[in-house]
Amino acid sequence: MKNDGSFSSASVAGRLAGKVAVVTGAGGGQGQAAALLFAQAGATVVACEINPKGVEATKKIVSEQSLNVEIAQVNAADEAEVKAWIDEAAARHGAIDILYNNAGHTHFAPFGEMSLEQWRETMRYELDIVFIPTRAVWSHLVTRGGGSIINIASVSGMRGSEFLGAAAHATGKSGIIGFTRQLALEGAPHWIRANSISPGPIVTPVTQALLETSKEFNSCFNGWPMLARTxxxxxxxxxxxxxxxxxxxxxxxxxxxxxxxxxxKGGFTPH
Known part of the structure; x- marks a missing residue:
């Protein structure tokens, strides 16, 4: 697929000045990119990651770029851990303005081969992992008088995929989209905004590994966008x-x- 260099970029200085942002799953990929960008935009970023190597990787970048990002090893699907982490962050910084729910994990397998254990674990790490931080931060946003909740869903939650094995992933991400709409309704009287983002074919450490090992995935991934890049x-x-x-x-x-x-659109786009 053509790469013409037209990736998203802009001057961001000051766009989140004075805000405190909580970001889950910030040890790499999309979560790390969001945590770093929010800090570059002036936010105080409180981030978490379950993988200790990811924590260290983000710490290294933060140190090199002198960014205001705190990252801790926290399991975003553990209610007690998350509540303690968020309550401490709110006490330390005085408030929370933004929650960016990026953390997640899924199992991919053809439906006929997927076990109940894989299904249940995917639901936990697609849905519980969004519910738990949101529940923990909700009272802080109410006290603040509003804020922004951003949940990472997926185009897989909106349509079927030609690449087999996404039944659990699609169900979880579809659930996030519905959950977000209900949050928006219940949050509106408190000026809490809730929105979801549904990424499509995004190159991350996970998808890069699949691109290198699966011709079928490579064909789908590169053929999905209208634009001539992933x-x-x-x-x-x-x-x-x-x-x-x-x-x-x-x-x-x-x-x-x-x-x-x-x-x-439907089908593949040749590039």
């Missing part, structure tokens, strides 16, 4: 920055696709 983590992070900022103060209950046009 996505990068920055494309998703910039969408998150908009939803986190006051620029989107009249946007709630939306599901923003970042997919190069994939969800607006």
């Amino acid at each position: 996505g990068r983590t920055a494309d998703v992070a910039f969408a998150g920055l908009y939803l986190a900022s006051d620029e989107s103060s009249f946007v709630t209950g939306a599901n923003l696709t970042v997919d190069g046009g994939w969800s607006a």
Whole structure:
């Protein structure tokens, strides 16, 4: 697929000045990109990651770039861990303004081969992992008088995929989209905005590994977008920055696709 260099980029200084942002799953890929971009935009970022190697990787970048990002090893699907982590962050910084729910994990397998254990674990790490941080931060946003919740869903939650094995993933991400709309409704009286982002074919460490090992996935992944390139983590992070900022103060209950046009068409696009 053609790469013409037209990846998302812009000057971000000051767009989140004075805000405190909580980011889950920030040890690499899309979560790390969002945490770094939010800090570059002036936010104080409190991030977590379950993998200790991911924690260290993000710490290294933060140190090199002198960014205001705190990252801790926290399992975002563990209610007690998350509540303690978020309550401490709110006490330390005085408030929380933004929650960016990026953390997640899924099992891919053809439906006839998927076990109940794989299904249940996917539901935990697609749905519980969004519910738990949101529940923990909710009272802090109410006290603050509003804020922005951004949940990472997927185009897989909106349509079927030619690449087999996404039944559990599609169910979880579809659930996130529905959950987000209900949050928007219940949060509106408190000026809490809730939106989801549905990425399409984004190159991350996980998808890169599949691109290198599966010809079938490579064909689907590169043929999905209308635009003549696949996505990068920055494309998703910039969408998150908009939803986190006051620029989107009249946007709630939306599901923003970042997919190069994939969800607006059918079939493959030859490039």
